[in-house]
Amino acid sequence: MAYEPKNYDHLKGGALKGFSDSQLDQHFTLYKGYVAKLNEIESKLAEADNTKPNYSFSEYTELKRREAVAFNGSFLHELYFENLGANASISPELQKALDAQGGKDKLVADLKATALSGPGWALLTRNRRDGKLHTYFIAEHHLGLPIEQDLLLVLDSWEHAFMVDYGIKRPDYINAFNENINWAEVSKRFAR
Structure with a gap:
């Protein structure tokens, strides 16, 4: 196939x-x-x-x-x-999980800090072992991807994702990404 x-x-x-x-x-x-x-x-x-x-x-x-x-x-x-599309609709279930860990703003700030750790991917996940939300950084597509995770929000922080618009200003790109999160999609992933 x-x-x-x-x-x-x-x-x-x-x-x-x-x-x-x-x-x-x-x-x-x-x-x-x-x-x-x-x-x-x-x-x-x-x-x-x-x-x-x-x-x-x-x-x-x-x-x-x-x-x-x-x-x-x-x-x-x-x-x-x-998970792009600037939709602020967060399901009550996801909101409860976000609130249990300090709120959406805290987790989004942590995702931004994770993405600034280097070129790669920043992930917001639900850990199947402890049921909590986590952020992870993976430097390459196939290295460091933690097991037992439901991928909820994926942020591409490789230069190809932002160089045309932002040059080397990764923080500005991540701010734009954060404004464009499709929380309805993240909520659907959380529900699954």
Whole structure:
């Protein structure tokens, strides 16, 4: 089964405050590249010889090492685009979870601080072990992603997400991101 990139053009045309169409087009193109690479890797894995995997090198080994990069790169981007849209509607259940940990503003401030930790991804999750909300930083798509988490809010803090509009001003981009959070989508994820 080949994956198809989703269309997020509804985010263009001024739908997001502080995001130009040029910035979004660049980001959509990068996302589509991850989907294409995932399809390529999965196609090659279907044919690859897996009888001689080796830590140093084999085609199968390298494909398996990079599979998670393309997979997470594809689907973290989808979660990111889908949690944009400046909708302030927070479900009562999510609001209760936010309030239990100091409120939305406190967690959003922590997500911003997490995103400023470096290029990568900042995540707001619900930990399935303790039931609490957590923020995590992952530097690459496939390294450091904590297990037993429901991904609620995904913030792409790689330069490609903001360089067209903000240059090297990551904090300004994160402020714009925060103004464009689709809390209704985050609430749906929380309910699942």
